[in-house]
Amino acid sequence: VRVVGRLATMTELPAGLLEGVINAVAAELPARGADAAISVDGVNRAANLVKKMSKEQGETLLAMLDGQPDLQPGVSDKIRSAMYTFQDLAALDAKGFRTLLKEIQPDKLVVAMKTASEEIRQKIFASMSQRAAELLRDDLENLTGVKLADVEAAQREIVDRALALAAEGQISLGGDEDLV
Numbered sequence: 001v002r003v004v005g006r007l008a009t010m011t012e013l014p015a016g017l018l019e020g021v022i023n024a025v026a027a028e029l030p031a032r033g034a035d036a037a038i039s040v041d042g043v044n045r046a047a048n049l050v051k052k053m054s055k056e057q058g059e060t061l062l063a064m065l066d067g068q069p070d071l072q073p074g075v076s077d078k079i080r081s082a083m084y085t086f087q088d089l090a091a092l093d094a095k096g097f098r099t100l101l102k103e104i105q106p107d108k109l110v111v112a113m114k115t116a117s118e119e120i121r122q123k124i125f126a127s128m129s130q131r132a133a134e135l136l137r138d139d140l141e142n143l144t145g146v147k148l149a150d151v152e153a154a155q156r157e158i159v160d161r162a163l164a165l166a167a168e169g170q171i172s173l174g175g176d177e178d179l180v
Helices: 003-009 017-026 042-052 055-066 075-083 086-092 096-101 106-113 119-124 130-142 149-167
Strands: none
Touching: 017 042, 017 055, 017 096, 042 055, 055 075, 075 149, 086 106, 086 119, 086 149, 096 130, 096 149, 106 130, 106 149, 119 130
């Protein structure tokens, strides 16, 4: 209903944006005639929709959300944040990881790695000197009794820093960027 209401009040729409939104929404809908109710986590649903769009279309849509006075302030930031998880950092190359790791406090990194996948762990270790990697492994082995909420907060802080570095052009989080 809100989507239709928003569409009715728009006077301009960037070319291709509407098609991207339609395709992303259609992919999320249940089968025709299904009576099942859909449980909705609005921010994550919106993030998944935006991720299915091209990078340019997604950024245009998020910028348009910022200008909507009837939405909660910062909704586009929440969507952007939900679009990337700690696991998504696996897309970083070694140089990007080194750049990111310079910005992260070692104690935060250890906590964040507590539930990290083996893929992420290996990428992090490979981005460090052998001595630093050994120290991190030791710290990780000795870390006990950490609350899951603390692990998730540390991971979110690292992802947020990665997003900031990507916005500054210092690292690339992957996607449809052209390399030359």
